[in-house]
Structure formats: C-alpha cells, structure tokens
Amino acid sequence: MDRLAQMLKELRVRKGWSQEDVARKVGVSLSTVQRWEKMGGRPTLLPRKELTKLFKDSGVTETR
Numbered sequence: 268m269d270r271l272a273q274m275l276k277e278l279r280v281r282k283g284w285s286q287e288d289v290a291r292k293v294g295v296s297l298s299t300v301q302r303w304e305k306m307g308g309r310p311t312l313l314p315r316k317e318l319t320k321l322f323k324d325s326g327v328t329e330t331r
Contacts, residue, residue, distance in 0.1 A: 275318070278325050293317040
C-alpha cells in the first residue's frame with residue numbers, strides 16, 4: 268500500500284467513516300475510493316481538493 272492509500276484509509280477509519288461515506292462527501296463513486304485505498308489510482312485535482320477539505324482538521328495539506 269502506498270503512502271496516499273494508507274493515509275486515506277487511516278484518516279477515514281479515524282473519523283469512523285465507511286468508504287461509501289467518503290465517496291459521497293467527495294462526490295465520487297464507491298469504486299473510486301476503493302481504488303484509491305488499494306493503490307489502483309490517484310485522485311484527480313477536484314477530488315484531491317475535496318479530500319483536503321474533508322480531512323483539513325487532521326492536518327492534511329494538498330500534495331501533488
């Protein structure tokens with residue numbers, strides 16, 4: 268698991284959210300979040316910005 272996938276899963280679990288919760292909050296499909304967490308893909312610019320907002324209180328800053 269790469270760093271992004273690991274961080275996304277850790278933050279999601281810490282919040283008590285399911286993958287479906289994150290998908291709904293970010294505006295993507297469940298399968299997209301599953302792919303991110305399994306290192307099968309990277310979020311594009313818009314979802315990346317939404318993820319940054321979603322986890323802002325966890326000290327997340329946007330990265331490339």
